[in-house]
Amino acid sequence: MKFTFVTLFQNIVEGYFEDSILKRAIQKNILCIEYINPRDFSSSKHNKVDDTAVGGGAGMVMNPQPLYDVLNELKTKDKDVHLIFLTPVAKPFRQNDAKRLAKKNHIAFVSGRYEGIDERVIEKYADEVFSIGDYILTGGELASLVICDAVSRNVSGVLGNSDSLSIESFENELLEAPSFSKPKNYENNCVPSEYLKGNHSKIRSLKLALSECKTKFFRPEQLLKHRTRKSYEK
Template identity: 35%
Template sequence: MHIHFLTLFPEMFPGILQSSIMKKAQDQGAVRFSVTDFREYTENKHKKVDDYPYGGGAGMVLQPQPLFDAVDAVTKTEKKRRVILMCPQGERFTQAKAEELSQEEELVFICGHYEGYDERIREHLVTDELSLGDFVLTGGELAAMTIADSVVRLLPDAIGKQESHEDDSFSTGLLEYPHYTRPADFRGFRVPDVLLSGNHAKIAEWRQYESLKRTYKRRPDLLKTYPLTKEDCEMLKQIKKELEEKQ
């Protein structure tokens, strides 16, 4: 995969891209990153990339020309590229979207500043508009890096074992079950006996139960779309009874 970041602040990226999984994925050949200052593509002699909005109003608007030309310059082919606009008005980013994007060969993240974008960028250049949530950041750089991290860790060889992320929260549709490691007894707080039993069927059952319980307590909305089995429904009855008894 080749991931491009179009930004006015390229100095924000090296620390993230040269650390942890992002660096490992590059070293393994799973991904390449390019950071481009799209100011270099403006035809304005003063290197301006923004202007006042037609019709008046506060703030400045990014012009279409520098971004259209920058995207054309850095990508291989118009047909295969996925051009992502970071925008609070966009679709809410989810794990499902990360999994979808991880199948692409080339991603372009447009990181804007100022009041907004010329609408022709949305209509004729980008393929996706994404938002991290219902809040506003100074620019799109942090959001783009966050999404890129979420996508890259799904690539083959990025993490090591494929199973490492298959049970992540949201990957299965449920929140992830609790994890424990050594020592088995720490200050009187013991690891659940089932995890020490060596009985893999019982461990799998316990993990599913705990995932359902954590999801029911923290994100019950996820259960509305999760394909519950007959066994899951029985577990949920038991979970509800357990929680009611604790109240």
């Protein structure tokens, strides 16, 4: 699977792949990463990529010309490239998006800096627009990495053990049950005794109960969703 990062700040993105599980996937040619800097496509004298906002407003907005040229070229080279824009003004990115997008062959992330990207670029080129949360980052690069990471671990071969994908938080709306490692007793704090007895059906029920507890505490709306779905399935 190929990821293209359209960004003015390749350094920010690049560093992530130098030391992560994704590095191994890149070495094994399961993932391939490409960078494109819109500045290299600017037709202005000083390779300008931004300007003040028409109609007023603070900050600089990324001009359409360099991005139109980048994205035209990308689409010409690969008509099936899936173009994702990152902005806080968008639908929230979720685990089911990560799973769905893992089936694509080529995703390009377009990151805005400054006050954002000229809306005409988004209107013309975006296949999808995502926000990673209700807060404002200084640019879309971190958001594109978050999505790239969440998508990549659903690409076959990226994680060593695909079991770890099947029982994760959000797979069934619930947050995952707590995990414990060794030793069984650490500074007088023991792991739940049921985990030690080897009765897998009992362990499963306990994990479900703990998972519901965690969800009720941290994300009550998710528990409601889970229960509603379950009652429809009956």
